[in-house]
Amino acid sequence: MRVALCGNPNVGKTTLFNQLTGLRQRVANFPGVTVERKAGTLAGAPHVEVIDLPGTYSLTPRSVDERIAYEVLVGRLEEGPDVVVCVLDAGNLERNLYVVSQVIDLGLPVILALNMMDVAEENGLVVDASVLEKDLGVPVVPITASRGEGIDELKKHILDPPEPAQVYRWQLMDAVDAKIPALIKQLAEEAPHVKPMHLRMEVLRALAEDEALDVWRLEVPEFVNRIVTLREEFAKRGIAWRHAEVSGRYAWIGPIAQRASRRFKGPATLSDRIDAVLTHRVAGPLCFLLILVCVFEAVFSWAIPAMDLIEAGVAALAGGVRLVLPAGWITDLLTDGIITGVGNVVVFLPQILLLFFFLGIMEDSGYMTRSAFIMDRLMKRVGLSGGSVLPLLSSYACAIPGIMAARTLDSERDRLITIMVAPLMSCSARLPVYTLFIAAFIPAGKLMGVFGYQGLAMFSMYMMGTIMAFVAAAILKRVVFKGPPSYFVMELPPYRRPRLRQLFWRMYQRSRVFAVRAGKIILGCSIVLWFLASFPRTETSPEAIQIEEQAIQERNIEYAAAQALTPDRDLTVAADSLSLVDPILAYALDLTAQADVKYAAALDSANIVRQSAQIRGSAIGYLGRILEPVMQPLGFDWKISAGLVSAFAAREVIISTLGIIYSVGDAEGGVALRDALKADQYPDGRPVVTPLVAMSLLVFFVFALQCMSTLAIARRETNTWRWPMVMWFYMTTLAYLASLLVYQGGRLLGFS
Amino acid sequence: MPPAPLTTFCDGCPLMICSVHGCAEERLRDMGLREGARVEVVQNSDKLIVRLAGCRIGLRRDMAADILATPVEL
Numbered sequence A: 001m002r003v004a005l006c007g008n009p010n011v012g013k014t015t016l017f018n019q020l021t022g023l024r025q026r027v028a029n030f031p032g033v034t035v036e037r038k039a040g041t042l043a044g045a046p047h048v049e050v051i052d053l054p055g056t057y058s059l060t061p062r063s064v065d066e067r068i069a070y071e072v073l074v075g076r077l078e079e080g081p082d083v084v085v086c087v088l089d090a091g092n093l094e095r096n097l098y099v100v101s102q103v104i105d106l107g108l109p110v111i112l113a114l115n116m117m118d119v120a121e122e123n124g125l126v127v128d129a130s131v132l133e134k135d136l137g138v139p140v141v142p143i144t145a146s147r148g149e150g151i152d153e154l155k156k157h158i159l160d161p162p163e164p165a166q167v168y169r170w171q172l173m174d175a176v177d178a179k180i181p182a183l184i185k186q187l188a189e190e191a192p193h194v195k196p197m198h199l200r201m202e203v204l205r206a207l208a209e210d211e212a213l214d215v216w217r218l219e220v221p222e223f224v225n226r227i228v229t230l231r232e233e234f235a236k237r238g239i240a241w242r243h244a245e246v247s248g249r250y251a252w253i254g255p256i257a258q259r260a261s262r263r264f265k266g267p268a269t270l271s272d273r274i275d276a277v278l279t280h281r282v283a284g285p286l287c288f289l290l291i292l293v294c295v296f297e298a299v300f301s302w303a304i305p306a307m308d309l310i311e312a313g314v315a316a317l318a319g320g321v322r323l324v325l326p327a328g329w330i331t332d333l334l335t336d337g338i339i340t341g342v343g344n345v346v347v348f349l350p351q352i353l354l355l356f357f358f359l360g361i362m363e364d365s366g367y368m369t370r371s372a373f374i375m376d377r378l379m380k381r382v383g384l385s386g387g388s389v390l391p392l393l394s395s396y397a398c399a400i401p402g403i404m405a406a407r408t409l410d411s412e413r414d415r416l417i418t419i420m421v422a423p424l425m426s427c428s429a430r431l432p433v434y435t436l437f438i439a440a441f442i443p444a445g446k447l448m449g450v451f452g453y454q455g456l457a458m459f460s461m462y463m464m465g466t467i468m469a470f471v472a473a474a475i476l477k478r479v480v481f482k483g484p485p486s487y488f489v490m491e492l493p494p495y496r497r498p499r500l501r502q503l504f505w506r507m508y509q510r511s512r513v514f515a516v517r518a519g520k521i522i523l524g525c526s527i528v529l530w531f532l533a534s535f536p537r538t539e540t541s542p543e544a545i546q547i548e549e550q551a552i553q554e555r556n557i558e559y560a561a562a563q564a565l566t567p568d569r570d571l572t573v574a575a576d577s578l579s580l581v582d583p584i585l586a587y588a589l590d591l592t593a594q595a596d597v598k599y600a601a602a603l604d605s606a607n608i609v610r611q612s613a614q615i616r617g618s619a620i621g622y623l624g625r626i627l628e629p630v631m632q633p634l635g636f637d638w639k640i641s642a643g644l645v646s647a648f649a650a651r652e653v654i655i656s657t658l659g660i661i662y663s664v665g666d667a668e669g670g671v672a673l674r675d676a677l678k679a680d681q682y683p684d685g686r687p688v689v690t691p692l693v694a695m696s697l698l699v700f701f702v703f704a705l706q707c708m709s710t711l712a713i714a715r716r717e718t719n720t721w722r723w724p725m726v727m728w729f730y731m732t733t734l735a736y737l738a739s740l741l742v743y744q745g746g747r748l749l750g751f752s
Numbered sequence B: 001m002p003p004a005p006l007t008t009f010c011d012g013c014p015l016m017i018c019s020v021h022g023c024a025e026e027r028l029r030d031m032g033l034r035e036g037a038r039v040e041v042v043q044n045s046d047k048l049i050v051r052l053a054g055c056r057i058g059l060r061r062d063m064a065a066d067i068l069a070t071p072v073e074l
Helices: A013-021 A064-073 A090-104 A117-122 A129-136 A151-159 A180-190 A196-208 A210-216 A221-237 A244-260 A270-278 A283-302 A304-324 A329-346 A349-365 A367-381 A386-394 A399-408 A412-424 A431-441 A453-480 A500-534 A542-565 A583-617 A619-634 A638-646 A653-663 A673-679 A691-703 A708-718 A722-748 B025-030
Strands: A002-007 A025-029 A036-042 A045-052 A083-089 A110-115 A125-127 A140-142 A261-263 A489-492 B014-020 B038-044 B047-052 B055-060 B067-071
Touching: A002 A013, A002 A064, A002 A090, A013 A036, A013 A045, A013 A083, A013 A151, A013 A500, A045 A151, A064 A399, A083 A090, A083 A151, A090 A110, A090 A117, A090 A125, A090 A129, A090 A244, A090 B055, A110 A129, A110 A151, A117 A125, A129 A140, A129 A244, A140 A151, A180 A196, A180 A221, A196 A210, A196 A221, A196 A244, A210 A221, A244 A261, A244 B025, A270 A283, A270 A367, A270 B038, A270 B055, A283 A349, A283 A367, A283 A453, A304 A329, A304 A349, A329 A500, A329 A653, A349 A367, A349 A386, A349 A431, A349 A500, A367 A386, A367 A453, A367 A489, A367 B047, A367 B055, A386 A399, A386 A412, A386 A453, A399 A412, A399 A708, A412 A453, A412 A708, A412 A722, A431 A453, A431 A653, A431 A673, A431 A691, A453 A691, A500 A583, A500 A619, A500 A653, A542 A583, A583 A619, A619 A638, A619 A691, A619 A722, A638 A653, A638 A691, A653 A673, A691 A722, A708 A722, B014 B025
Parallel strands: A002 A045, A002 A083, A083 A110, A110 A140
Antiparallel strands: A025 A036, A036 A045, A125 A261, A489 B055, B014 B038, B014 B067, B038 B047, B047 B055
16 A cells, blocks of 8 residues: 655655655656655554655646656556545644645545644644535544654554545636547547546646646647647637636635635744744844854864764774784775775764754754845856745755755756756865865864854865856856746745754665765775775885894994993893982983984884885875866875866875875874875975965865766756766866966965 | 825835736745735835745845835724
């Protein structure tokens, strides 16, 4: 048995879905499209599958979501549902009943779940469910999904579904209605696969909507021609054919909604009072900016203790493995390749969790839609609408959900432009790179004692990507995707307190995606990179041997000098109790201890020289050196160039690569990557990574498209390789030129 | 009073929509902003927020100018 949840956006459908399934759900895509399909089994009834359809205002195909909802309901995409639960916001009955009237007309058993009665009452509205039940002829169950109230009653109705209600109880305007039977007959003859129950709906959709008519253009051209002729005839007679269905349905449901609800004028709601500030034309954008600054400051500073803990854990694990396993290349692969490689990326999980936490709060509280509203003025200037803000903000977490969220946009042009610029928004995969280089090269002080320089630097990275996304959108709109200006209309749901359980559940799901990615892609890349960095083997390094020989000689000389002071004592036994009473012996022992420390330090530097020679002679070193002449104008040496090559498939891989390049053979796994970067020098003693080089690299990462998954999802959403390729070329060129400008401009201005 | 664009009414004014035009008229009707619907202007500034039954809808000023309405008693 299959149950579909259907209803307007923001009516608590997903909350109800979670209540019904008890979070036992599978997230996939609908077949052939990338619209997310959430399904699960009804808690306590494993034979019942519950599907959460995309939120939709109607079954008229004005966006991809609406088309999907309709096609699932009529069983075109997959097997149709046996029962439909329509979720309604009690606070806006009339508008919500519109889609209900369309679902009833599909001839399916329908149950209404009347949600948010409490919010409606706060807004000065009382709803009588029994009136609705009587007038519509379907069971109506009042629920409060967020508190789990009414769920058991709803389940009873699902398990014992009602008979389908009477269809088409509303009246179409006479002039249009008179033409419908002939059209139904023609469609039935020309397209016999359409179920008789759906014929009238198909005809009405084809009459009112160009997109719906286009679907039939190839299959039943005569039917399409007849509709086109009919539209012309209606237009000549001054008949409003395009909204005949809308008017007819509202004429039926309007009085029902009025009878079922009683309105009393209450005081301005809390949402109104909050909106007076947060959507104010001046205060609104300022608050938005302030919130973003605070979020990035928190993401940067709050995560540090947890990151330190993970970093220490990874180092301890690598050290532990070295103690247990015998020395050899397999142990090196495990510690320097796998543990260090994956650990260097997993260490950023706390920051990513915090970012998801704040984005989740913005979504659940209703502020995300306000941000679309207040940003519309700016978006209008670049030729988009505020609707594009939601996909773009989602892209801060990851460009993939951002690109997919663009499907809610009505305008195809806006959707394509949003997809093209979404990867410019700094996603969570860039966060590790930003964090590493900002922590290493930006001082830790505070501006005016409040905002840390590092947090502000992080914020400016995000702003740079965002501003460039707007500039790119403006150019694309004016040059590539020309057309009339887009429009903006959006429902602003009441502010709600985020439910922590659901918030944490979503954080868990999103971070699991990140962790699995780290586990699969980065683990694989780390292993490959370790091999590339370790082979071919450079067995000898004359410079290292020379350092070692010199160290041995110096140590022997210093030992001999100390021994000369006390010829009758054995200085290799350091804890000689006589040293307490014999100052000469104590002095001699001190000299040998100092000689040992110097010797150990010399061996360490010999080791680093040997590692450096190994990496330089390895496959990855060779690749990096080939690229070095191209990347040198940006300030990048062969190591960073090798890192950039490895990050082609996924940005965060550069961290593992640099970790492997800088710490291969480091027995303690000790020197943190940022310290190693700061300490690295060219043979002439100049530092390899200066603050200017770090800035140039950061700018490169802000603009470059280094993510195979984004390209793949853009290919699926645009149904062609053309746009993903254009996206890759324009972003890579932009990244190179911007980095060149930063590095060469910085040098001209005298920065290092 | 003859119908006037939504943009001409002040905050808190209860209205009845008389006609809907413009490039997004079908989308507006889908969202419930249709002829005969009762709305209240919540915020009238560079954009408009109107209350329709229990929900708030935000829309651009140029779109709101294409919606004609008359004041009504609550």
